Amino acid sequence: MLRALVPMLRVPDVLASVAWYRDVLGFEADFDGSDSSASLQRDGIELMLSAFNAHEGDAAPAFTGSLYLHCDDVDAWWARLQDIARICYPIEDFGYGMREFAIYDCNGFLLQFGQPIPAKDPP
Incomplete structure (x- = not known):
């Protein structure tokens, strides 16, 4: 398991x-x-x-993916981070049902913050 x-x-x-x-x-x-x-x-x-070590031979931070953080209030996270973090893309609603944004950490790793968009009730 x-x-x-x-x-x-x-x-x-x-x-x-x-x-x-x-x-x-x-x-x-x-x-x-x-x-x-x-x-x-x-x-x-x-x-x-x-830390970097000789076994892997690291010379710089490297990671081709991203870390995706599901959160309860993505708008609050955006308000908190938009002026203090390096932005990859601003908050946006995406067609796959997520409201999200992305920043880079101090090493250049991509962090995405997302929350499902609530389903709308039919009229």
Whole structure:
């Protein structure tokens, strides 16, 4: 049985990344203050950060996907983040039934925030 999927992002500066996720998104960090790794949590979501290491040969942050965060009030998140984060695309309603926007974190990783658009009652 699988119980969770916890993304681990390799970053050039763990402490700066922890500060960004804490100060911008309100995550809490569970780590010993070292600059090698950290675990972050918020609202039942977990994210791990790891420093670059010689085994993988990292030279820069790299990830071809995005982290999609389902939220209860996407408009409140947009209001909170629109002036303090680097925007990929602004809040918008999409034909596939989601209202969403996307930002980049301090390392350039794409974070999408989305909420289902409520179904409209027929007239």
